[in-house]
Amino acid sequence: MANSVEDYREHLSTLDEAGNRKWIYPKKPKGKYHTWRAIVAVLLLTFLFGAPFIKINGNPLLQFDVIERKFSILGNMFFPQDFHIFMFAMIVGIIFIGVFTLIFGRIFCGWVCPQTIFMEMIFRKIEYFIEGDWTKQKQLNRAPWTASKIFKKTAKHLIFFIISFFISNIFLAYVIGSDDLLKIMSEPPSQHIVGLIAIIIFSFLFYGVFAFMREQVCTNICPYGRLQSVLLDKYSIVVAYDHKRGESRGKFRKNEDRATVNKGDCIDCKQCINVCPTGIDIRNGTQLECVNCTACIDVCDDMMANVGLPGGLIRYASEHNIETGSKFKFTKRLMGFSTLLIVLTVIFIALLTVRGKLEATIMRTPGMLYSEPIEGKYSNLYNYSIANKTSNLLSVQFKLESTGGTVQMIGQQNLNLDREQITEGSFFIHLDKNTVTSSENTVVIGVYAGDEKVQEVSTSFLGPK
Numbered sequence: 001m002a003n004s005v006e007d008y009r010e011h012l013s014t015l016d017e018a019g020n021r022k023w024i025y026p027k028k029p030k031g032k033y034h035t036w037r038a039i040v041a042v043l044l045l046t047f048l049f050g051a052p053f054i055k056i057n058g059n060p061l062l063q064f065d066v067i068e069r070k071f072s073i074l075g076n077m078f079f080p081q082d083f084h085i086f087m088f089a090m091i092v093g094i095i096f097i098g099v100f101t102l103i104f105g106r107i108f109c110g111w112v113c114p115q116t117i118f119m120e121m122i123f124r125k126i127e128y129f130i131e132g133d134w135t136k137q138k139q140l141n142r143a144p145w146t147a148s149k150i151f152k153k154t155a156k157h158l159i160f161f162i163i164s165f166f167i168s169n170i171f172l173a174y175v176i177g178s179d180d181l182l183k184i185m186s187e188p189p190s191q192h193i194v195g196l197i198a199i200i201i202f203s204f205l206f207y208g209v210f211a212f213m214r215e216q217v218c219t220n221i222c223p224y225g226r227l228q229s230v231l232l233d234k235y236s237i238v239v240a241y242d243h244k245r246g247e248s249r250g251k252f253r254k255n256e257d258r259a260t261v262n263k264g265d266c267i268d269c270k271q272c273i274n275v276c277p278t279g280i281d282i283r284n285g286t287q288l289e290c291v292n293c294t295a296c297i298d299v300c301d302d303m304m305a306n307v308g309l310p311g312g313l314i315r316y317a318s319e320h321n322i323e324t325g326s327k328f329k330f331t332k333r334l335m336g337f338s339t340l341l342i343v344l345t346v347i348f349i350a351l352l353t354v355r356g357k358l359e360a361t362i363m364r365t366p367g368m369l370y371s372e373p374i375e376g377k378y379s380n381l382y383n384y385s386i387a388n389k390t391s392n393l394l395s396v397q398f399k400l401e402s403t404g405g406t407v408q409m410i411g412q413q414n415l416n417l418d419r420e421q422i423t424e425g426s427f428f429i430h431l432d433k434n435t436v437t438s439s440e441n442t443v444v445i446g447v448y449a450g451d452e453k454v455q456e457v458s459t460s461f462l463g464p465k
């Protein structure tokens with residue numbers, strides 16, 4: 001029998017004995033934790049839907065334009081030249097996840113993950129509204145195709161697709177920016193075929209995930225759940241069943257003294273299984289399928305209140321807490337991770353602080369030797385790439401910091417870079433022959449925004465042997 005103490009290790013809770021998908025019908029959750037999760041979900045969804053549309057200094061609050069390789073975080077633009085900062089941010093992020101999971105288990109999945117929030121707080125709620133609670137949903141699925149069933153199923157899937165289409169638009173706004181998204185929406189479709197195809201593909205993808213795949217994403221696809229086995233230890237806080245207090249489980253009988261008949265506080269009502277969106281029995285211990293949604297805490301507290309027993313039989317606790325009745329402990333492993341996290345965060349902030357307005361890359365043109373186009377001078381050709389990281393127009397100049405030479409731009413003489421513009425080009429450096437003392441010399445080029453020197457680049461200058 002599925003979910004029994006004996007066989008839960010043998011197969012996934014979402015598969016039957018034949019290996020076929022078992023559709024999960026979770027009972028509608030309610031309770032203190034669910035209310036708090038709903039409040040958090042509203043705040044996070046407001047942020048998620050608003051972030052690409054809120055502008056700071058003319059830039060989106062958040063944008064991840066992987067196509068143009070431009071990223072906006074809190075209105076600050078980041079370019080490929082800032083790759084090192086992103087690498088650091090990723091390392092800090094991974095360590096943060098590690099430390100956070102070590103302390104709080106998979107709490108992120110239940111409270112913050114967009115997959116859980118969309119599934120449990122939007123799509124599942126619509127399903128409850130149209131098809132009713134879990135038992136009614138089961139009945140409806142088994143019932144023949146009547147007009148009422150066709151209407152309910154069509155309405156549900158139509159609404160699911162419309163919401164998926166909406167999410168897809170928001171998702172695209174994070175990539176291409178809200179201005180370009182509004183253009184796609186307002187201009188003739190023929191002008192934005194690629195954008196429209198992307199929106200339609202992502203709409204079907206989101207619809208497929210929320211209408212059909214559901215908990216399979218958390219249990220089989222998401223790598224974070226699988227990481228639990230290496231990140232959790234006996235001190236990690238997880239949604240846990242207090243087996244010391246709950247066992248031996250046994251049905252509730254009125255006026256029975258449970259202690260005298262060797263019964264623990266678990267009344268074996270199975271409501272914690274019925275309410276679980278991943279179909280597991282938390283009484284079997286921490287399992288990778290648990291997304292920490294807290295629905296079992298709420299329902300168990302409710303059952304305990306009904307039979308006059310104290311709540312908290314299922315609660316946030318570590319294995320160590322339950323075994324010993326002790327409080328949270330700051331372990332050596334945790335201390336090590338936290339120190340590393342603090343050091344990396346400080347380095348990350350330092351990198352952000354020293355990040356300049358301009359980022360210039362200057363390299364001698366490959367394969368070119370020196371030339372003598374001007375009497376008494378040697379010349380080398382250089383290529384440059386320069387990115388304006390600010391929201392203002394910048395007038396940029398290259399100046400030779402070493403003496404005895406000049407910079408001669410090729411093509412455009414005045415470099416006026418628009419906000420966030422990246423431009424490339426070439427220039428000559430002409431050096432007086434008497435300053436070129438060897439076949440390979442070093443020159444220092446100053447990069448100026450107006451009168452302010454914002455960067456110095458050292459590069460080589462070839463002369464005769």
Ligand code: SF4
Nearest residue numbers: 266267269270272300
């Ligand atoms: S809801 Fe609580 S009392 Fe009911 S079976 Fe689960 S752990 Fe036991």
Ligand code: SF4
Nearest residue numbers: 276290291293294296
């Ligand atoms: S075991 Fe409890 S917290 Fe974990 S997914 Fe199931 S209902 Fe949610």
